[in-house]
Amino acid sequence: xxxxxxxxxxxxxxxxxxxxxxxxxDNKVAVRNLGxxxxxxxxxxxxxxxxxVSLGRIRAAQMTxxxxxxxxxxxxxTCHAIREMDTGKLGFxxxxxxxxxxxxxxxxxxxxxxxxxxxxxxxxxxERSSVxxxxxxxxxxxxxKLQLTHTLADYLCTRLIILDNVDHAYVGNVAILRSEIxxxxxxxxxxxxxx
Numbered sequence: 001x002x003x004x005x006x007x008x009x010x011x012x013x014x015x016x017x018x019x020x021x022x023x024x025x026d027n028k029v030a031v032r033n034l035g036x037x038x039x040x041x042x043x044x045x046x047x048x049x050x051x052x053v054s055l056g057r058i059r060a061a062q063m064t065x066x067x068x069x070x071x072x073x074x075x076x077x078t079c080h081a082i083r084e085m086d087t088g089k090l091g092f093x094x095x096x097x098x099x100x101x102x103x104x105x106x107x108x109x110x111x112x113x114x115x116x117x118x119x120x121x122x123x124x125x126x127e128r129s130s131v132x133x134x135x136x137x138x139x140x141x142x143x144x145k146l147q148l149t150h151t152l153a154d155y156l157c158t159r160l161i162i163l164d165n166v167d168h169a170y171v172g173n174v175a176i177l178r179s180e181i182x183x184x185x186x187x188x189x190x191x192x193x194x195x
Contacts, residue, residue: 002102002103003070003073003101003102004074004075004103004184004187005073005076005100005101005103005184006076006102006103006105006180006181006184007077007081007102007105007106008020008078008108009078009079009082009105009106009107009145009149010108010142010165011109011138011141011142011145012080012128013110013118013119013130014115014118014142014165015108015110016078017033019108019165019173019174020076020078022170022174022177023173023177024076024178024181029074030072030075030076031076031077031078032068032069032077032078033077033079034062034065034066034069034077034080035080037064037065038062038064038065041061041065062096063095063099066099066100067099069100070099070101074185074187077100081097081105081149082145082152090141090148091148092148092152097152097155098156101158102156103158103184103187104159104160104183105149105152105153105158105159105160105161106160106161106162106163107146107160107161108165109164110165111166112135112136112138113135115138115142116133116134116135116138119133120132146162161180163176163177
């Protein structure tokens with residue numbers, strides 16, 4: 001059985017939070033950021049923790065975060081489902097994903113040049129301290145993460161929706177996310193009624 005969770009993923013700076021905020025403007029479903037939960041568990045900023053904490057401690061905090069969001073469902077969870085593993089390659093952790101097991105993964109992508117500008121602007125404003133990469137590096141990372149997210153969705157037998165976060169698709173993207181939110185709510189209400 002799937003958890004009543006929508007996992008919204010994509011590379012840093014793609015606009016995950018922006019789309020989620022627009023689609024969930026009436027706050028029908030709570031939103032959690034997995035990185036923030038992990039940082040809270042470690043009592044560290046979510047950007048700093050990746051450089052300062054051992055992989056074992058990070059993984060323990062990740063497991064706690066996954067268990068937290070499952071306990072709080074229904075939720076929209078912004079996350080980095082595909083991340084650098086201890087091998088140094090991109091991948092996903094099967095044990096964590098078996099716990100998370102969302103009803104839907106939404107992969108948000110955008111033009112690499114736009115992502116580069118967003119990351120630089122957030123860093124300049126002090127909102128985040130993300131690594132800045134070239135357009136070619138962002139393009140490559142985004143494509144690798146998309147392919148691995150397909151693999152992850154197949155592994156979990158979870159629906160995968162791909163949204164191109166560009167101006168002309170904004171209204172449609174928001175409508176698609178709202179539809180997912182309503183499906184999660186309907187599933188939640190159905191389980192409350194039958195309990």
